[in-house]
Amino acid sequence: MRYEICNCSWQKTEAFKGGKGICPCCKSAVNAKCGDVKINHWAHIGKRKCESWWENETKWHRQWKNHFPEYWQEIVHSDETGEKHIADVKTKKDWVLEFQHSYITPEERNSRNTFYSKLVWIIDGLRRKTDRMQFQKILEESSRAPIGNLNIRKISFPEESRLLKEWFDCGVPVFFDFGQTGLWFLLPFDIKDEAYLIHFSREEFIKVHNNEGFNELINEIIPNIQNMISGFRRKIDNMSVNKLLNPKRRTTRRRRF
Structure with missing residues (x-):
């Protein structure tokens, strides 16, 4: 600690x-x-x-914590049963930021998701040598969703990425930290085995929390993105249906003799 x-x-x-x-x-x-x-x-x-949930702190943990006020760091949080745990960072809006470097079991992850009513995970994407390479491959194989100025990538169930497989069905906001290249926010969708990745700079993420704007991000911006994605999907689906119902007829020119 x-x-x-x-x-x-x-x-x-x-x-x-x-x-x-x-x-x-x-x-x-x-x-x-x-x-x-x-x-x-x-x-x-x-x-x-x-603290059963505590892991050995690394420089990566400290660097992240240093972006936030001291009085937000290592806050003891208790629930109605009296169970206590120490949150890495807890903002004024009661968002708990958990910086996870080591592997965590799905059972422990789900316990934390339940214990903290407003939880955000930040995952060290550089812990394993293969994670960044596998994640990059997923990005290369993804398709862009042309929605505003945001860098959004559509992905299917990521069998090739161990990191994404571990966090695909987390159920709360998850950000993957890849150092200088920034953060990728995992946005699951209402269709099975489909999700979107949204790029954020580290500065954007820190600014949003320090300015207490994460409520807006989750309650307004993300739903708007989901609506835009839904609209984008409907547009693509309608184009596909129209193409099936109204196939273009090939026209052949008569040869002139």
Whole structure:
């Protein structure tokens, strides 16, 4: 964990050499771990681990968290049963951002989806060497949806991409992070085994959340995109039907002798 309640100041504090503190989730004692191999963090004394969903934090996690205010980071969230978990980032609009680097089972993923009522996943697309290559192949084989100025790609069930297969049926917003090339938002559609990928720059994504505009994105922009996609599909379908019902007749010119 990056932040704990430090004994010396009783405030949210980052780990420092010799530091001792209290876990904000379970209120047990923690010690600071500061070295040259792993990034500085707080750890429970002994083998105690109060957060079953927590994964070892990487530089990738820290870099993402640093884009948001400190008081949004590592927020203890509890439900009506009293179950507690620590959200990576929780915005003013109560959107929880979970930055996922390691593999997560579908069971745990679904548990988090249920626990957090407003959850957004950001997935590290560069963890496995093959993920970026497979994803790029999917993009190359996809078809563009000419809707406004957005970069939208239509894809079918992505058997060739391990990353997309793992998150295809997530049920909540999922963004794949490929570093400098930006983020791709996975937008499932109401047709089985069909989905769309929408490109976002990292700056756009961060700006939307810091300006508390993600509600608008989910409640207005995305439904509008879905409606536009539906209209685009109907147009294509109607063109196909008309082509079947009214095939063009071939005309042959008479030869002049």
